[in-house]
Amino acid sequence: MLGGILPALVLATVVNVEGDTACPRPAQVTSHLNQLLAPPSGAPGGVGDDAGRARLSEDDGDLVVVLQDPTGEVIGTRRLPRSPACDDLASAIAVSIAVWMSDVHPSYSSTQLAPPAQRLVAADLQSRAAPPPSRAPAAWGAGLALGMGGSLDVPVVAGDLLAGAWLRLSRSRTAVRVEAEGQSRRELTLQGGRSEWRRWVLGVGLERTLAADADGAGAGWLRAFATAHVALLDLEGAGFAVNHHAHAVDPGLSAGLRVVWKRGAWASWVEGALSLWPIGHDAVADTGTNEVQRLPVLEGFLRVGAGWGAGR
Numbered sequence: 653m654l655g656g657i658l659p660a661l662v663l664a665t666v667v668n669v670e671g672d673t674a675c676p677r678p679a680q681v682t683s684h685l686n687q688l689l690a691p692p693s694g695a696p697g698g699v700g701d702d703a704g705r706a707r708l709s710e711d712d713g714d715l716v717v718v719l720q721d722p723t724g725e726v727i728g729t730r731r732l733p734r735s736p737a738c739d740d741l742a743s744a745i746a747v748s749i750a751v752w753m754s755d756v757h758p759s760y761s762s763t764q765l766a767p768p769a770q771r772l773v774a775a776d777l778q779s780r781a782a783p784p785p786s787r788a789p790a791a792w793g794a795g796l797a798l799g800m801g802g803s804l805d806v807p808v809v810a811g812d813l814l815a816g817a818w819l820r821l822s823r824s825r826t827a828v829r830v831e832a833e834g835q836s837r838r839e840l841t842l843q844g845g846r847s848e849w850r851r852w853v854l855g856v857g858l859e860r861t862l863a864a865d866a867d868g869a870g871a872g873w874l875r876a877f878a879t880a881h882v883a884l885l886d887l888e889g890a891g892f893a894v895n896h897h898a899h900a901v902d903p904g905l906s907a908g909l910r911v912v913w914k915r916g917a918w919a920s921w922v923e924g925a926l927s928l929w930p931i932g933h934d935a936v937a938d939t940g941t942n943e944v945q946r947l948p949v950l951e952g953f954l955r956v957g958a959g960w961g962a963g964r
Contacts, residue, residue: 667749671708673715675734676742678708684746706749717745719752728752791871792819795959797923803948804926808838810850812953818859818961820871825861829877840935843943845891847935852886855879855906862909871912877925878907885933887947904929920958927951 669678669685704727707718713734719727730748732741794817802810812835820827833853840847857879861872881904889895908925933947 667704667706667719669706669708673708673710675738676708676745677738680739680742681706681708681745681749684743685749688746688750706745708745715741715745717748719749790819790821791961792817793919793959793961794818795919795921795957797921797955797957799953799955801951801953802838803950804952805950806840806946806948808840808948810838811836812955814955814957816957816959825864825872827859827871827875829855829857829859829879831855831879839890840945840947842889842935842945845889845895847887847945847947848890849885849887849933849935849947851883851902851929853881853883853904855881857906859910871914873912873914875910875912876908877910877923879905881906881927883929885947887933887935889935900933902929902931902933918958918960920956922954922956924954925952927953 667685669681671678704722705720705724707720709716709718711731715732715734717730717732719729721727728748730745732744734741794815797814797816799812799814800809801812802808812833814831814833816829816831818827818829831854833851833855835850835853837848837850839849857877859875859877861875863874864872883902883904885900885902887900888897904927906925906927908923910921910923912919912921927950929949929951932949935945935947936943
């Protein structure tokens with residue numbers, strides 16, 4: 653439908669600018685529009701009955717411009733914030749009208765515009781045609797960390813080895829954290845012997861940047877993390893006449909802070925983590941007294957790690 657109507661708009665080369673706005677006045681927009689649009693060779697100048705119409709109005713303090721073709725069909729609408737420089741605002745409206753005409757009618761060439769308008773319209777059209785900036789791909793990293801710590805509620809020292817991996821979406825400040833941990837054996841003394849235990853842990857959670865790097869890529873030098881754990885608790889008696897061995901699935905939670913130093917694709921870090929194992933487990937000495945010791949439920953580890961991409 654527009655293909656048959658718009659040639660008349662193009663031949664007229666200008667549009668009727670109407671409205672009751674005082675800043676800018678319709679006459680100011682018309683003056684700028686006449687400077688931008690140059691009639692094609694042999695075409696009559698001036699405004700004819702087949703010209704389009706640009707209506708100016710005010711709404712909530714903004715200036716609203718509605719461009720219509722000769723039949724009254726709306727070609728485009730634009731809302732512009734108020735400006736103290738009425739002449740500049742009139743110029744911006746005139747350029748918008750010229751761009752609209754160029755957009756909606758493919759036979760309308762920028763050669764029909766005066767040189768300043770050619771540059772303005774070309775820049776506007778190029779910005780519209782430019783593809784959106786591509787998002788950076790997701791970044792991932794992995795590494796190993798050695799730790800020292802142990803139980804806190806019942807002080808028992810232990811070491812651990814943690815393998816971790818991270819996946820961060822494009823420029824996000826939050827990464828998915830996956831970890832696997834193996835702990836050294838700890839022991840509690842019981843009458844006639846001792847109870848030895850260790851945990852093999854799998855965890856998954858989130859790591860959030862608290863202090864971002866200057867590049868704004870989402871991977872900062874200070875990060876907080878929280879993970880949900882499921883562990884295989886390995887419990888064994890030692891030193892008794894009969895030593896028993898048992899396994900149990902042990903769920904837990906962990907939270908901590910990680911400080912990262914990046915060196916290109918490689919990184920090193922220091923992290924501190926606290927873990928809670930809320931399900932209580934008892935070690936029982938079956939020596940006639942049935943002495944019971946509750947395994948500790950609160951742990952803390954300080955780790956030093958390094959890995960590839962772990963600083964991303």
